[in-house]
Amino acid sequence: MSSGKTLFDKVWDSHVVRQVEDGPDVLFIDRHMVHEVTSPVAFLGLKNRNIRVMHPEKTFATADHNTPTINQHLPVADPLSANQLKMLEENANEYGISYWGLGHEKNGIVHVVGPEYGITLPGATIVCGDSHTSTHGAFGAIAFGIGTSEVEMVLATQCIMQPKPKSMRINITGELQYGVTPKDVALFIISQLTTSGATGYFVEYAGEVFRNMSLEGRMTVCNLSIEMGARGGMIAPDETTYHYIKGREFTPKGAAWDTAMNYWQTLYTDEGAEFHKELTFDGSQIEPMITYGTNPGMGMGISNDIPNAEAVQGGAATYRKSLQYMKFDEGDSMLGKPIDFVFLGSCTNGRIEDFRAFASIVKGRQKAANVTAWLVPGSHKVEAAIKEEGILDILTSAGFELREPGCSACLAMNDDKVPPGKLAVSTSNRNFEGRQGPGSRTILASPLVAAAAAVTGKVTDPRELMEMETA
Amino acid sequence: MAYDKFDILTSSAVPLPIENVDTDQIIPARFLKATERKGFGDNLFRDWRYNQDNSPKSDFVLNNELYSGKILVGGKNFGSGSSREHAAWAVYDYGFRCVISSFFADIFRGNCLNIGVLPVQVSPEFLQKIFDAIAEDPKTEFEVNLAAQTVKILTSGEHESFDINDYKKGNMTNGFDDIDYLLNIKDDIQQFAKSRPF
Structure with missing residues (x-):
C-alpha cells in the first residue's frame, strides 16, 4: 500500500x-x-x-x-x-x-x-x-x-x-x-x-x-x-x-x-x-538535565548520579577519558559541585524567553561571589526586549551585567574564554574539551539551571529555588 | 577548488583510537580566524598535541616518531560537532589523504569529500584489526584502492570494501569538485529559481 x-x-x-x-x-x-x-x-x-x-x-x-x-x-x-x-x-x-x-x-x-x-x-x-x-x-x-x-x-x-x-x-x-x-x-x-x-x-x-x-x-x-x-x-x-x-x-x-x-x-x-x-518518549518523565562529560550525549537528570562506564553505550576508555578531563568520578552526584563561570546566551539559549527564565530565578537574589557570569543576548532585538521588559533591572539588582550580542563564550573565539581548569555552567550547545577556552570544563544546562548555579555558586536543582518562591 | 586526483594510496597509518573525536579537537575555534586556506596543519589537534606553553605533549600520537603516514585512523563517530571545513583542511594540510573510521559524522565526511580527503568507513571489527596491526607494527602498510573500493592490511592481506557513490568516486578519481558540476547546469538552476514562491 x-x-x-x-x-x-x-x-x-x-x-x-x-x-x-x-x-x-x-x-x-x-x-x-x-x-x-x-x-x-x-x-x-x-x-x-x-x-x-x-x-x-x-x-x-x-x-x-x-x-x-x-x-x-x-x-x-x-x-x-x-x-x-x-x-x-x-x-x-x-x-x-x-x-x-x-x-x-x-x-x-x-x-x-x-x-x-x-x-x-x-x-x-x-x-x-x-x-x-x-x-x-x-x-x-x-x-x-x-x-x-x-x-x-x-x-x-x-x-x-x-x-x-x-x-x-x-x-x-x-x-x-x-x-x-x-x-x-x-x-x-x-x-x-x-x-x-x-x-x-x-x-x-x-x-x-x-x-x-x-x-x-x-x-x-x-x-x-x-x-x-x-x-x-x-x-x-x-x-x-x-x-x-x-x-x-x-x-x-x-x-x-x-x-x-x-x-x-x-x-x-x-x-x-x-x-x-521512529521513537516515542513520555515528556512527563523528563527532569531538568545536566551534562557531566565532554559531549552533549553525556547528560542526565540533575538528581541522578554519573553513570558507571560499563553502563553506558560506547567505549569505556573514551568515557573514562572524558570524566578524567572533567575531573568527575563515576557515581558522583553533580548537585553541590562548586562552579566558577555561568554563560547565558548562544544560538541555543540567547533569546528573550531564556532571559525571562534566568531572571525568574535570580530575581530578589544575588549573584554568588565565586561566580563570573556572562549574560550575552543573541541579538540587539533581544537586548532591547530585555530592557523594555524590565529584565535588565532585575539582572542589575542581582549583581549581573548584560553584555553585547554575539556567539561569545559558546565557542570562545573572542576574549570570552573560560580559563584552564575552571568549571562553567553554560546554556550553549557543546561541552567538548576546551570548547569554551583551552582547558575549560563545561556543563550544559537550561537557563533555569544556569541561574540557580549563578546565585548559589554550585550546581543546584532550580526547582528548589522555584518552590521557595511559591511556598 | 580542485584537488589532487585520488587513485591508490599505499601508506602506513597514524592511530587515534578515541571515539567521538569532534572538530573542536581537530582544530580549535581560536585558529579559525584566517581568511585563506593555509597553515591549518600546524594546529591539527592543537590542544591534544601541545601543552599550553606550546611544548609538545610526548604522549600524543602525532608527537611519536614511531607513527607516520598519509592515513589517519580514528575511533567511532569521527568528526562530530561543528561544520568547520577547517577541520578537513587541517587533516589535509598536515599530510593525510585518507581517514579511516567505523563511523563518520555527516558534515565532516562531506567536507572531506569536497576537498580531496577520502573518508573510508569500515566495520568496527575491521577497524579493530587495523588498530591491532598498527599496535603490532607501527610501520604496517595499508592499501586504499578507490577504484576497487577496498582497504587492505598489506602484512596480512586482510581487506574490506567500503561504500562511496559513483558521483563522488568520479570526482575524487578525477579531482573535480561540485561547483564544476553545478556551473554546468546553471541554466536549469535559474529556470528552477523562477518557480520558487519566495
Whole structure:
C-alpha cells in the first residue's frame, strides 16, 4: 500500500533541481546565511573562478562568531578578528549582499536574527556555514549546516549537492513538569540517542510537547539536533509559527502571504507516512538535565548520579577519558559541585524567553561571589526586549551585567574564554574539551539551571529555588 | 577548488583510537580566524598535541616518531560537532589523504569529500584489526584502492570494501569538485529559481 509523504519529504522533494544518477540530489537553497568565519575562503573561491553571487537577494550576512561582547563601538583589538570582519563587509559590499555588521541595529547571532526578521520561513531550504543552522527547522524549514566548499557552491549557484538523509520522527507525549524547559527536552533526547544516534537522519519532532511549545523553545530543540548527529530537525508549522512570522520585515506580505500560506498549510506529515526510524518518549518523565562529560550525549537528570562506564553505550576508555578531563568520578552526584563561570546566551539559549527564565530565578537574589557570569543576548532585538521588559533591572539588582550580542563564550573565539581548569555552567550547545577556552570544563544546562548555579555558586536543582518562591 | 586526483594510496597509518573525536579537537575555534586556506596543519589537534606553553605533549600520537603516514585512523563517530571545513583542511594540510573510521559524522565526511580527503568507513571489527596491526607494527602498510573500493592490511592481506557513490568516486578519481558540476547546469538552476514562491 502506498503511504503518504513526510513533512521532510515534501519540503526536500520540492527543492530538488535534479537527481544525479548514483549520486546526490542537486538541492535548491531559498535562504543562505553567511558569517565572518566560514565565508572568506568561499568568497576567495568565487574570485579565483571569476564568478558572481547568483542570488545576492537570497543571501544575508551578519558578524557574530568572532566579535567582542563589550565595547562594540570601538575598533576590534585583535587584528586577525578585525581582518575577518573587514573581509566580510568588503565581500558583502562587492557582491550586493545585505550585511548586518557590528553596530548595525539588526546585528546578532545568525540563527537568532534570521527568524527575528522573517528571513526564516516554513517550507524553505536554509543553509549556513554553521552546524546550528538546524535551529531554523523550528519553522518547518529544512535547515542545516554546511562546509565552506558548500558555502561557495551556494554563493555561485544557489544549490548544493547532498544525498537525501534518512528520516526519523521523535514523539514526545504528555506534559512537561514544572522547571523543565525545551533545553532539557533536547538534552534528554540526546542523552537517549547518544551524540551519534541520529547521524544520517533528518529528524521531525512531533507530539503534544512540541505543539504546546513556543517558537523560541522549538528553536532551542531544533538547534540541538546536530548534537545527536542529525543533519537537522524540523517541526511542522502551525498557528504558533504563523503568528510568530507574520508582519516581520522579510516575511511575504499581502497576496504573497496568502500564496505562501496556501503552501505552508500543506506542510505536515501525512497519515501513514513512513519513517526510517521512529521513537516515542513520555515528556512527563523528563527532569531538568545536566551534562557531566565532554559531549552533549553525556547528560542526565540533575538528581541522578554519573553513570558507571560499563553502563553506558560506547567505549569505556573514551568515557573514562572524558570524566578524567572533567575531573568527575563515576557515581558522583553533580548537585553541590562548586562552579566558577555561568554563560547565558548562544544560538541555543540567547533569546528573550531564556532571559525571562534566568531572571525568574535570580530575581530578589544575588549573584554568588565565586561566580563570573556572562549574560550575552543573541541579538540587539533581544537586548532591547530585555530592557523594555524590565529584565535588565532585575539582572542589575542581582549583581549581573548584560553584555553585547554575539556567539561569545559558546565557542570562545573572542576574549570570552573560560580559563584552564575552571568549571562553567553554560546554556550553549557543546561541552567538548576546551570548547569554551583551552582547558575549560563545561556543563550544559537550561537557563533555569544556569541561574540557580549563578546565585548559589554550585550546581543546584532550580526547582528548589522555584518552590521557595511559591511556598 | 580542485584537488589532487585520488587513485591508490599505499601508506602506513597514524592511530587515534578515541571515539567521538569532534572538530573542536581537530582544530580549535581560536585558529579559525584566517581568511585563506593555509597553515591549518600546524594546529591539527592543537590542544591534544601541545601543552599550553606550546611544548609538545610526548604522549600524543602525532608527537611519536614511531607513527607516520598519509592515513589517519580514528575511533567511532569521527568528526562530530561543528561544520568547520577547517577541520578537513587541517587533516589535509598536515599530510593525510585518507581517514579511516567505523563511523563518520555527516558534515565532516562531506567536507572531506569536497576537498580531496577520502573518508573510508569500515566495520568496527575491521577497524579493530587495523588498530591491532598498527599496535603490532607501527610501520604496517595499508592499501586504499578507490577504484576497487577496498582497504587492505598489506602484512596480512586482510581487506574490506567500503561504500562511496559513483558521483563522488568520479570526482575524487578525477579531482573535480561540485561547483564544476553545478556551473554546468546553471541554466536549469535559474529556470528552477523562477518557480520558487519566495
